[in-house]
Amino acid sequence: MNLEISTPTNELSQRLSSTPRGARLARRLTATQLATWGYPHDSDPSHTAQLLVAELAANAVTHGRVPGRDFELKLVLLPEKDTLRIEVSDTRGDRELRFLDGGPEDENGRGLVIVFVLSARWGVAERAVGKTVWAELPLTSWRRRCPRRPVPED
16 A cells, blocks of 8 residues: 655754754754755855754753753745744743843843844744744745756757
């Protein structure tokens, strides 16, 4: 018997270890998935999405980490809105998000400010275990213009 498994082509969902290595992998997966959707690694949408994922994943593994539990990255391409929705879920629901007053010399405290500035909308959704921080990135202004390639004549 041949059963087909239906996988949405406009969505990526992956659990990753709650470690710095898992956060780096989340950023790389984002670049690869956006390239698959037509936004090359060196494009502005890809760079911006990677930066948003890097900040959210770093927060998940630094502040939302529960030993032995993974965090989840979810990317959803919303073609009707021409938007990328990024969701990073951790398993720690007892810590609220905070904007820190990072001074010019501080090395930490600007992650959510970056998310606020780069995304069109963002927020937090509570889960049964933990929370999901999400951000939406509009892709309209960066729509890839694909030049027509010449077709070889026979």
